[in-house]
Amino acid sequence: MLNKTEDKIKHVAIIMDGNGRWAKEHGKDRKYGHRAGAQNLIDISETCIKNNIDYLTVYAFSTENWNRPEDEKKSLFTLLEEFYKKEIKRLIKNNIKICHIGDISKFPERTYNIIKKTEEETRQYLEGKDIKLTITIALNYGSRDELSRSIKNICLDFDKGIITTDDIDENLILRYLDTNDIPEPDLLIRTSGEYRLSNFLLYQIAYTELYFTDIYWPDFSEEEFIKAIENYKKRKRRFGG
Numbered sequence: 001m002l003n004k005t006e007d008k009i010k011h012v013a014i015i016m017d018g019n020g021r022w023a024k025e026h027g028k029d030r031k032y033g034h035r036a037g038a039q040n041l042i043d044i045s046e047t048c049i050k051n052n053i054d055y056l057t058v059y060a061f062s063t064e065n066w067n068r069p070e071d072e073k074k075s076l077f078t079l080l081e082e083f084y085k086k087e088i089k090r091l092i093k094n095n096i097k098i099c100h101i102g103d104i105s106k107f108p109e110r111t112y113n114i115i116k117k118t119e120e121e122t123r124q125y126l127e128g129k130d131i132k133l134t135i136t137i138a139l140n141y142g143s144r145d146e147l148s149r150s151i152k153n154i155c156l157d158f159d160k161g162i163i164t165t166d167d168i169d170e171n172l173i174l175r176y177l178d179t180n181d182i183p184e185p186d187l188l189i190r191t192s193g194e195y196r197l198s199n200f201l202l203y204q205i206a207y208t209e210l211y212f213t214d215i216y217w218p219d220f221s222e223e224e225f226i227k228a229i230e231n232y233k234k235r236k237r238r239f240g241g
């Protein structure tokens with residue numbers, strides 16, 4: 001549901017862009033940039049907790065990123081596996097919940113298994129505990145793919161008689177999206193100086209505030225995050241009213 005009443009920033013979404021260009025500027029390969037980007041996600045999740053944000057949703061691999069060279073994809077999947085094995089465990093121990101959106105079944109089997117295992121461990125470990133932050137990682141995510149999959153599921157439930165055409169409204173659609181159990185983002189940040197959404201959360205950001213910065217993702221520090229938050233706080237959200 002749209003978070004219309006509160007001033008509190010509940011949910012921040014980030015298009016973590018610019019790893020490759022950041023690496024190039026440092027005379028390194030793209031892999032080095034992705035590694036620095038992954039480390040920055042850890043730092044920013046701590047910043048979110050400090051700032052009382054409940055949900056952080058990050059774009060890590062898009063449905064279009066399959067078009068990248070094989071060796072870059074391979075190094076991204078290896079990095080993902082390492083990241084889950086090492087860092088995510090630490091996050092969970094700090095009462096951070098890890099969720100996913102996107103179709104992870106398309107990933108190589110080893111990567112897929114590690115992601116699934118982490119999800120399961122998160123669920124078990126955090127049962128009954130106070131959750132400090134929910135991080136949703138978008139993996140093989142694209143809004144158009146998400147919408148297609150959700151329409152398919154709506155049709156299947158219609159066929160089974162679980163829903164009727166009268167049930168179909170904005171809220172029902174929200175419930176069939178991958179993001180069904182998280183609120184809509186209050187603020188969407190895109191780093192690296194690109195002014196586009198690249199197929200990210202198109203349905204969910206109908207009334208989200210947008211913030212674009214030239215800073216490359218690995219350099220998007222706590223200070224830069226606070227700048228985005230301060231900028232958001234100056235805005236007046238009207239929701240058409």
Ligand code: IPE
Nearest residue numbers: 016017018019020021022060
């Ligand atoms: C974002 O950084 C991370 C992914 C898309 C996986 P890029 O890899 O897009 O870096 P640039 O945009 O080429 O600098």
Ligand code: IPE
Nearest residue numbers: 015016017059060061062198
């Ligand atoms: C968007 O960045 C996807 C992620 C950050 C994972 P891209 O670098 O893939 O997007 P474009 O190609 O610049 O639109």
Ligand code: MG
Nearest residue numbers: 017018019020
């Ligand atoms: Mg990019």
